[in-house]
Amino acid sequence: MVHLPGRIFRRLVRSLFWAASGFLLLPGALPAWAGASENRETFEAVRAADLKLATIGWRLSVANAPLCDRLEPGLGLQLHTLDQFDSASRTAAQVHFGFATPVAVEGVVAGSPADRAGIRQDDSLVRVGPVDLAALPGKPETTQRLVAAQLAIADLPPAAAVEVEAIRAGAPIKLTVQPVPACRSRFELLLSSGYNARADGTMVQISSQFIEEYTPDQAAAAVAHEFSHNILHHRDRLEARGVDFGMLSGFGANVKYFRQTELQADLLSVYLLANAGYPPRAAIDFWNRFGPSKAGGIFRSRSHPHWRDRVATLEAEIAKLETVSARPMVPGVIAERSQPLSGDWQSLLIRHR
Ligand SMILES: [Zn+2]
Incomplete structure (x- = not known):
């Protein structure tokens, strides 16, 4: 079981993105006094929890694609952005995850098309098919660019091969991913010590407490x-x-x-x-x-x-x-x-x- 340190909840990044729910708690909302090892522990705990949810979402949306009337290309990529971290933790996040571009691969679902194509965690994305990730809008301390990236990728044809350009350890790479059709949905982890789950029509949000406990x-x-x-x-x-x-x-x-x-x-x-x-x-x-x-x-x-x-x-x-x-x-x-x-x-x- 992953354990998210309780102190992560003390400093919350407020996002205006979810007008309906009020506030979205973002990963990387670290206390300013957190040391390097605490950062590492927290970043990896969030990564593990995000990937657990991504794996659940992946399994449900691919297996049930025939039940869905809105599809997207299922790639098996869990993305994150540098700008979703608050100013106190952004530098640590940049170092830890090695962001070379604003949107990077936080994790890859095991056995997914992205995994089979050789995409790895911490690959920094330049382009996914025609989607130029750096060109997407992104305000600091929001998930705006992450959501924009997810929506733009979801708009691609559900079963057509996608060329992915990325930067890995400083060098450009190019890989081709053959997606599988998946129900069109985003899955979002809410860092919270409470038990919350909601759906807004296009997104499923569940609090980290469920994933942990x-x-x-x-x-x-x-x-x-x-x-x-x-x-x-x-x-x-x-x-x-x-x-x-x-x-x-x-x-x-x-x-x-x-x-x-x-x-x-x-x-x-x-x-x-x-x-x-x-x-x-x-x-x-x-x-x-x-x-x-x-x-x-x-x-x-x-x-x-x-x-x-x-x-x-x-x-x-x-x-x-x-x-x-x-x-x-x-x-x-x-x-x-x-x-x-x-x-x-x-x-x-x-x-x-
Ligand atoms: Zn319900």
Whole structure:
């Protein structure tokens, strides 16, 4: 298990990028007094946690590409930028990671196209296909350039070979990567001592606490739930119903739509897990661990079904999918995603007894 030093949370870099969530905590938010060895430890802990999430995201988005109507080229690259580090840690980050350009490879997912093509961590990127990374906009102390790079690469054809120009140990290299189609999504680690997970339609964000404290399968279950919201276009469909995402989300007419989307995301999540080779029961393990102590807060009790009912619902769906051996499995909820939300959550829920 990686351990992120508690002191990393004391100095937070605020990003205006996520207007919805308020603040994004960026890696590299180190205390000014941190020594070189503390920097190294923290940078490598963040790298390890980022790569764990990237690997989960990679597995889920490649195996489930047939379930997605928005694709991107799956490369298996975890990127980071020098400008996402705050001024106190930027020099240390530059030295540690050897940034020769503003965007570099933080990690490579094992067995991915980037790995097979020979791309290595700490390769500094010059160009990915037609995307000139230094030309992308990037404000200091934000992830703007990182996000711009991810979006520009995601816009490339999902299955066409990509030429990558990089700088490795001071020398230019050129490699060709043959991507595989992947669901179009970003996966973002939030450095936080709290338990948070969210999806905004195009991005899945999960707090580092899940990656640190939960098993990889359980963390994958949490990611799969959030990812399901995006695959099912829940944000757009809730907005089409005029649902309020603020403090009122747990009240009135909104509740039935939120409950329907929550249950749909639970149901799809076990198929995403199974298709990606994760045990679908990881979703139950997750709730049995998370539910008793923490099923409040962001997992709002008013708009979300009780976690014990969610477990009962998951149990029933897993019993169904375990009779199917074909992969990938495409559940009926995928075909329904073009329809407006009905608000019928009762027919989806199996009560705990
Ligand atoms: Zn949810």
